[in-house]
Amino acid sequence: MSNAHIEFLRTRDIGEVLNASMYFIRDHFKPILRSIIYIAGPVLIAVVVISSFYVAGEFSAGADPFTAGSAGYMLLFFINNLLALLVTIVIVAVMYEYIFLCYRQGIREYGVDEVWYAVKKRIALYILFSVLTGIITFIGFLFLVVPGIYLAVTLSFVYAVAFLEDRSFAGAVSRCYDFVQGHWWNTFGLLLLAYVIYYIISMLFGLPALIYGAVIGILATGGGETNISYLLSFVITLISSVSYVAIILPVTATAYQYFNIMERKYAPGLSKDIENLKTAD
Numbered sequence: 001m002s003n004a005h006i007e008f009l010r011t012r013d014i015g016e017v018l019n020a021s022m023y024f025i026r027d028h029f030k031p032i033l034r035s036i037i038y039i040a041g042p043v044l045i046a047v048v049v050i051s052s053f054y055v056a057g058e059f060s061a062g063a064d065p066f067t068a069g070s071a072g073y074m075l076l077f078f079i080n081n082l083l084a085l086l087v088t089i090v091i092v093a094v095m096y097e098y099i100f101l102c103y104r105q106g107i108r109e110y111g112v113d114e115v116w117y118a119v120k121k122r123i124a125l126y127i128l129f130s131v132l133t134g135i136i137t138f139i140g141f142l143f144l145v146v147p148g149i150y151l152a153v154t155l156s157f158v159y160a161v162a163f164l165e166d167r168s169f170a171g172a173v174s175r176c177y178d179f180v181q182g183h184w185w186n187t188f189g190l191l192l193l194a195y196v197i198y199y200i201i202s203m204l205f206g207l208p209a210l211i212y213g214a215v216i217g218i219l220a221t222g223g224g225e226t227n228i229s230y231l232l233s234f235v236i237t238l239i240s241s242v243s244y245v246a247i248i249l250p251v252t253a254t255a256y257q258y259f260n261i262m263e264r265k266y267a268p269g270l271s272k273d274i275e276n277l278k279t280a281d
Contacts, residue, residue: 003107008259014190017260021194021252024099028109032098035115036245040090047083048241050076052234086127087244093119093126095251096159103164103259122163129169133158136173153188154180160258183261190257194250202243209240 006024025032053076097118101110133155141148154176161179162172180187203210212232 006107008103008107008256009263010260011263012256012260014186014193017190017256018193018253021249021256024252024256025248028098028102031109031111031115032095032248033245035094035098035110035112036091036248038112039094039116039119040087040244043083043087043090044241044244047080047087048234048237050080050083051237051241052230084244085130088247089126089130090119090123091244091247092130092159092251093123095248096126096163096255097122099252099255100163125162126159129158129162129172132169149188150184153184153191156187156191156254157258160255164258179261179265183257183264187257187261190253191250194253198246198250201246201249205243205246206240209236212236 006020006027010020012020094115098110098115101114101118102108137148137151137155140151155173157176157179158169158172161167161175162169165172165175167175
């Protein structure tokens with residue numbers, strides 16, 4: 001099978017970057033999903049289990065320790081959000097490391113052990129960089145929305161720049177500002193499209209929870225029974241949790257945009273092709 005449609009170092013417009021990202025995910029979805037299940041799965045299951053108690057408490061009434069507004073409910077709310085952030089970072093790390101393996105070692109299917117070996121070496125850095133970029137972006141949003149959006153788009157390349165170019169966090173941030181110059185609007189448009197698709201997919205998997213919440217709301221208004229079993233809560237939350245996997249689309253699109261800008265500015269792919277032609281002669 002030819003990999004021309006998902007080759008990394010090529011110049012592309014926004015539509016072509018998004019298409020290449022989707023083709024890459026399509027061609028490698030099974031090994032990527034296996035890696036996510038084995039590496040991020042334990043944390044995701046913890047999120048589902050804790051969220052089940054959280055959701056059940058939200059829609060229940062009475063002396064239950066997880067009833068909405070109770071201390072147990074607030075504790076679960078905090079733990080749930082912390083683990084949800086962690087599982088998102090782990091999935092992001094899995095996706096980036098899978099792409100990096102394809103870039104460095106050739107486009108093929110990589111096993112869970114190969115991806116896990118790559119992820120575990122840098123997972124602490126992914127967590128640290130995510131927290132730091134989140135803080136920087138949040139500060140930007142405090143100074144009106146525009147600075148926050150600018151920072152979010154600019155720093156979207158921090159993982160690729162740091163790990164493919166072997167830079168520290170400070171060096172990667174500085175490099176991102178230079179790297180995105182002349183390509184900020186294209187990157188903004190690409191990420192906007194990618195995240196719109198991501199949120200649509202997330203909403204689709206979140207429909208069972210939304211529908212059940214609407215039904216419970218109607219029953220509560222009419223004075224009916226509003227208790228929800230933990231088993232039903234677990235099933236609803238498990239279905240909704242599939243939406244976490246959808247983050248691989250904006251991650252892949254960001255990676256392809258990095259290679260796109262890299263090729264436009266420095267043409268490493270073209271230089272490699274010329275060198276190959278010289279070697280062949």
